[in-house]
Amino acid sequence: MSGDGAPGAPGVAGGGGRRRLEAIQSGVDAFTTGILAGLELPAEAACLELGAGAGSVAYWLAGHRPGGRVTAVDIDTAHLDPGRAPNLEVVRADITDPSFEPGRFDLVHARFVLCHLADRDALVERAAGWLRPGGVLMVTDPYQLPAGTSPFPVVRRLMAAYHAVCSRAGTDLAWARSLPSLLARAGLSGVEFAGHPACMGNGEKDRWRTLIEQAAPGLLAAGLDPADLDAFRAHLADPGFIDIPQVTLAAWARRAG
Numbered sequence: 001m002s003g004d005g006a007p008g009a010p011g012v013a014g015g016g017g018r019r020r021l022e023a024i025q026s027g028v029d030a031f032t033t034g035i036l037a038g039l040e041l042p043a044e045a046a047c048l049e050l051g052a053g054a055g056s057v058a059y060w061l062a063g064h065r066p067g068g069r070v071t072a073v074d075i076d077t078a079h080l081d082p083g084r085a086p087n088l089e090v091v092r093a094d095i096t097d098p099s100f101e102p103g104r105f106d107l108v109h110a111r112f113v114l115c116h117l118a119d120r121d122a123l124v125e126r127a128a129g130w131l132r133p134g135g136v137l138m139v140t141d142p143y144q145l146p147a148g149t150s151p152f153p154v155v156r157r158l159m160a161a162y163h164a165v166c167s168r169a170g171t172d173l174a175w176a177r178s179l180p181s182l183l184a185r186a187g188l189s190g191v192e193f194a195g196h197p198a199c200m201g202n203g204e205k206d207r208w209r210t211l212i213e214q215a216a217p218g219l220l221a222a223g224l225d226p227a228d229l230d231a232f233r234a235h236l237a238d239p240g241f242i243d244i245p246q247v248t249l250a251a252w253a254r255r256a257g
């Protein structure tokens with residue numbers, strides 16, 4: 001495991017703007033595509049990207065398998081470019097809508113989406129049903145380490161507020177731990193999983209400045225002292241400030257062929 005990552009986001013069952021989506025992508029794309037590149041899938045694989053965001057994974061899939069096709073679904077498609085690849089389709093839809101029936105795919109992938117949604121367990125089961133025989137379901141979400149264990153008192157308070165805002169918005173930052181079991185219970189086999197530590201601080205490797213700045217109004221509303229935000233900003237200039245607030249967990253498994 002190397003040292004970047006990306007979080008779940010407070011108060012947002014998804015959106016939050018392009019800068020936030022790009023911050024997420026820059027933190028975790030290499031981890032995601034490293035796993036995707038190792039999956040055995042047909043050259044003409046049909047791929048479904050759920051909650052595609054700003055599209056980096058959908059674009060990567062389309063480029064990685066030019067003979068396949070990629071369906072990128074999001075409830076807000078403002079940050080997706082359907083002209084990015086000839087084998088890419090962009091679909092605006094709510095994946096929690098019972099009438100959402102996208103078809104059958106060789107790969108179904110969802111990153112930092114399901115932990116925000118109330119019916120997340122059921123969605124894993126539904127998503128398993130969107131697989132063709134032999135297809136792979138991969139789900140990635142953040143697991144927040146206990147805020148109180150940070151070596152930095154300011155991070156303890158910051159991440160406690162972050163957790164509170166997420167919980168109030170219905171985001172479960174511990175749910176990722178249940179992914180391997182949920183995939184197995186959905187009837188899939190060969191369950192695998194991997195983790196990727198998020199990097200807060202450590203100079204240029206920091207992945208949290210943008211996320212915390214965007215979350216700041218919510219964190220302050222949750223009772224965070226403005227002085228803690230200032231202290232966090234000051235910490236970022238300190239080369240000795242390096243922390244791991246979350247671990248991104250990915251789990252994947254295959255439908256019997």
Ligand SMILES: C[S@@+](CC[C@H](N)C(=O)[O-])C[C@H]1O[C@@H](n2cnc3c(N)ncnc32)[C@H](O)[C@@H]1O
Pocket residue numbers: 009013014015021024025050051052053054055056073074075076093094095096110111112113116117
């Ligand atoms: C935190 S972003 C993650 C984006 C992308 N998967 C990534 O990891 O870079 C969550 C995305 O899920 C989308 N989303 C949230 N709820 C959704 C729903 N019910 N149906 C479809 N998309 C949804 C949001 O619009 C947003 O683009």
